[in-house]
Amino acid sequence: MQTNFTPEQLADPGIATANKILRTCVHCGFCTATCPTYQVLGDELDSPRGRIYLIKDMLESGRPADEKTTLHLDRCLSCLACMTTCPSGVDYMHLIDHARVHIEKTYRRPWRDRALRSLLAWVLPHPGRFRMALVGAKLAKPFARLMPDRRLRAMVEMAPPRIVGPAADDRGMTYAPIGPKRARVAILTGCAQKALNADINESTIRLLRRAGCEVVIPPNLGCCGALTHHMGRDDQARETARSTIRAFLAADAEAPLDAIIVNTSGCGTAVKDYGHLFAQDPDRAGAERVAGLARDVTEFLDSHGLPPVTQPLSLRVAYHAACSLQHGQRIVAAPKALLGQAGATVVTPADPHLCCGSAGTYNLLQPEMSAALRDRKVRTLEATGPQVIAAGNIGCMMQIGQGTGVPIVHTVELLDWATGGPRPAALTELEHAA
Template identity: 80%
Template structure:
């Protein structure tokens, strides 16, 4: 693609990067075949190629974003399926990220849109606030039908039946390995996940300890910045990311870490991108160190080794590949091979490359499109007749679980169960006849 940026424009590192990305696009349109929003809407401007044209025009002209550009940029899921498909290697992720920042800075949205985005950015990255918000949403859920805005209705329906209390890891902790120690790892405990399903972190810690890992949860570890980053709120995202980088580096300084384990794939894609985000920042070396250590929990266990399987269940598991894992991090085989090694019968839905419609806050900001994508995903999953669904991202779990009676759990919870841990709570809720006491996590060292 030919571009016409001025030398003055190209002096901006962000524009220089965007220019390089734009020039790799050859207009082939392969991306339209795997773009979920294009499949639903059939509008060229709701495909990666169409958005690239809009972004190019906006950035070259050096103008503020207009309503048309903001609409189509906002409709992008950032699922990155187009990057998996693209034969030219167009770095769409960094282009759409740059466009979101430009839109957020230069386009004045209607007041109710601004208020909603501010509210989401102020609440979800903070587990304590998010727990209170979920409690309020659960109390107000019976009145959801009376809400005039579909986005407000989606927010109320998001609240789980049980609201978790504060996690013991909020203040940092170290959990010793089951001897002998083979690795020292830090765990990113997340923000939304701690409020929505803290058992995922507990299962991760149990599993890693059995695999001979000392598990460190750094003090003052908050949000990684992923959620606000994908909303285009660059300053807020960078503050969160910087705080996370410093927290991990402090733990690394005490004794070298072998890996930083991440069990929410949306967070993992962002943390692995810290080197790019901080490329022109004084913290770039630390950011690169953290990004280089980051591993999805299945990615780490695939190379480190799974603990001995003691309780194979033989369940038929439909594996849902989160977009941030399969497209963002290019991790495709590891989760399925680990589940198979743990004794599960793994089945994969058709069109597994397509997004379920969660995409961070997308299901709250674009509820109509999100609901259509969820319905399509559920049809492919339920066609397999699974006993349980596994996914590697809390957003996907909430999105899929809100539309089916089939228990939806994190992949790590099934691996924990097969290697001596308790059944996932979602499975026990669906099968109360098989319940048993949950094993304690064990006290930190």
């Protein structure tokens, strides 16, 4: 793609990066075949190719973002299926991220949009605030259909039937390995995940300890910055990420870490990209160190080795591949291989590359499109006849769980159970209900 940025514009590192990305696009249109929003809406401007044209025009002209451009870029899930498909290697992830920062700085959204986005940015990265919001949403749930704002309805309907109590503050804790020590790892315990499902972190710790890992949860550990980053709030994202980076670096300085384990794939994609987020920042070296250590929990166990299986899974498991894991981190085979080693019969739904519609805050900001994608994903998962659905991202679990009665659990919960841990709560609750 030919671009026409001025020398003055290219002096901006962000524009220079965008220019390089734009020039790799050859207009082939392969991306349209795997774009979820284009498949639903059939509008070229709701495809990666169309959005690239909108971004090029906006950035080249140097103009503020307008309503039309904002509409179509807001509809992008950042699922990154287009990057997996693209034969030219277009770095769409960093291009759409840059465009969202430009929108955030130059476009004045309607007041309802501004209020909602500010509320989400204030609540979601903080487990305590998020838990309080979930309790409020649960109380309001019977009245959701009466609410005139569809996005407010989506927020209320997202509240799970069971609100977990506050998870114990395990920051600053170190857990000894079971058996000979083979590695020292730290865990990113997450934000929303701690409020929605504390069992995932507990399963991860048990599993890693059985695998011979000393497990560290650094003090002062906070949000990775992913949620605010994808809303175009890079300054806020960097500030929260900075404290997390420093927490991990302190643990690494105390005794070298072999890996930083992430069990929420959306966070993992963000952490692995810290070098880019902090490219022009004094903390770049530390950010790159943390990014280089980051591993999805299944990625780590695939190379490190699964603990001995003591109670094989005799279950038909439909594996849902989170977009941030399969497209963002290119981890596809490891989770399914581990589940197979644990004794499960693993089945894959049709069109596994397509997004479920969760995508961070997307299901709250674009509820209609999100619901259409969720319903399609649920149909393909249920068509495999599973006894349980496994996924590696809490957002996907919540999203899919709203549309199906099949229990959905995190992959590590099943692996933990197979290697000596407790039966996942979702399976126990289903058994009791039956």
